[in-house]
Amino acid sequence: xxxxxxxxxxxxxxxxxxxxxxxxxxxxxxxxERREWERLVPRLRTMLPHFLIFGAxxxxxxxGPAIWLRCVLAGKIPDISWATGSVPIIYLPGxxxxxxxxxxxxxxxxxxxxxxxxxxxxxxxxNGKDWTVTAFLQTNHGGLQLxxxxxQATVTAIRRSIEKLVDVSVADLQAKAATGExxxxxxxxxxxxxxxxxLLTWLSAPEGTREHWASDRWETMCSDCLKTYGFDATRDGPxxxxxxxxxxxxxxxxxxxxxxxxxxxxxxxxxxxxRRAKPQGAAMSLFESLRVESWPQDNEADETILRQAxxxxxxxxxxxxxxxxxxxxxxxxxxxxxxxxxLNLTPRASAIQH
Numbered sequence: 001x002x003x004x005x006x007x008x009x010x011x012x013x014x015x016x017x018x019x020x021x022x023x024x025x026x027x028x029x030x031x032x033e034r035r036e037w038e039r040l041v042p043r044l045r046t047m048l049p050h051f052l053i054f055g056a057x058x059x060x061x062x063x064g065p066a067i068w069l070r071c072v073l074a075g076k077i078p079d080i081s082w083a084t085g086s087v088p089i090i091y092l093p094g095x096x097x098x099x100x101x102x103x104x105x106x107x108x109x110x111x112x113x114x115x116x117x118x119x120x121x122x123x124x125x126x127n128g129k130d131w132t133v134t135a136f137l138q139t140n141h142g143g144l145q146l147x148x149x150x151x152q153a154t155v156t157a158i159r160r161s162i163e164k165l166v167d168v169s170v171a172d173l174q175a176k177a178a179t180g181e182x183x184x185x186x187x188x189x190x191x192x193x194x195x196x197x198x199l200l201t202w203l204s205a206p207e208g209t210r211e212h213w214a215s216d217r218w219e220t221m222c223s224d225c226l227k228t229y230g231f232d233a234t235r236d237g238p239x240x241x242x243x244x245x246x247x248x249x250x251x252x253x254x255x256x257x258x259x260x261x262x263x264x265x266x267x268x269x270x271x272x273x274x275r276r277a278k279p280q281g282a283a284m285s286l287f288e289s290l291r292v293e294s295w296p297q298d299n300e301a302d303e304t305i306l307r308q309a310x311x312x313x314x315x316x317x318x319x320x321x322x323x324x325x326x327x328x329x330x331x332x333x334x335x336x337x338x339x340x341x342x343l344n345l346t347p348r349a350s351a352i353q354h
Contacts, residue, residue: 003173004040004166006144007136008047014123015087026119027052027073028089033096036133039163039216041091050082054092054113066112089123090116097124133158133165137173137182146173149183156223157187160216164190184223191220196259199225203245204269206238228252242270242277246294257294261339271296271343299340306332306348328352
């Protein structure tokens, strides 16, 4: 059973009743003030013909205002029906149970639904609060009874990962939680199992990557940048990120550079980004003698210097030429270990070893 299966079962359970004592509920009211479940609406709509949504009218998605929903419940809307015995579920994004229960103060657009709280049932926690995703995962009464870390980062990661989370086996989650609390890192990995690759991919092609990714993946990468790299991807932008990658001042950035160096051809756009991001003047002086590998123009300058030195060998006596070659090898051999060598951008440094 997946988390999605458990969610469907919980909704079904809310509609259960004693046939010897009561009549079926007119509807299951699912209030979701924080809109935490909203990303699942398209999937729920596909799975449940009796799933209705409060909102702007759209018959194709079974969405409409309160009056229209009442008409649907009354069977007055053609082409909208469900199996006999199914209790309709009305999802109310942005609406809390407390708002609907306060009949006198209830907003006018909701008042036609307020009466359903007496003929229907709420899908809510035992304490009467709306079900949040986190509460559903950890609550003992009606939830999955998982151990969840109690910090805001975890709550945020859960909301972002919901579309992936619902496909995870409940048994797998229980086994993982048995060894310790499920925290933000666990839920972020559901969205992307390789955060370093996501960072490098975005730095390599910022616009295309942002357009291609789903919002949860982008939000997760931004969150990881703040937490791990001390870098605000949204505010600072890719050029600042490329500069930090090149400077490698902190351990996480060093690790990201090592990943880039392992397969630089995977991130072709980073070459130009690093070229543009190289600090100038005083900002560079502290690092220029230590990390010239990071900047492609430095490698290109060294290749030019080496070319000029090799051309001069023809005019030197043999003994002097041999000494020059040894000196050139000593000065340039380190570049054969640089990322640029893997991209075939150090042809002369690679040649002089012979």
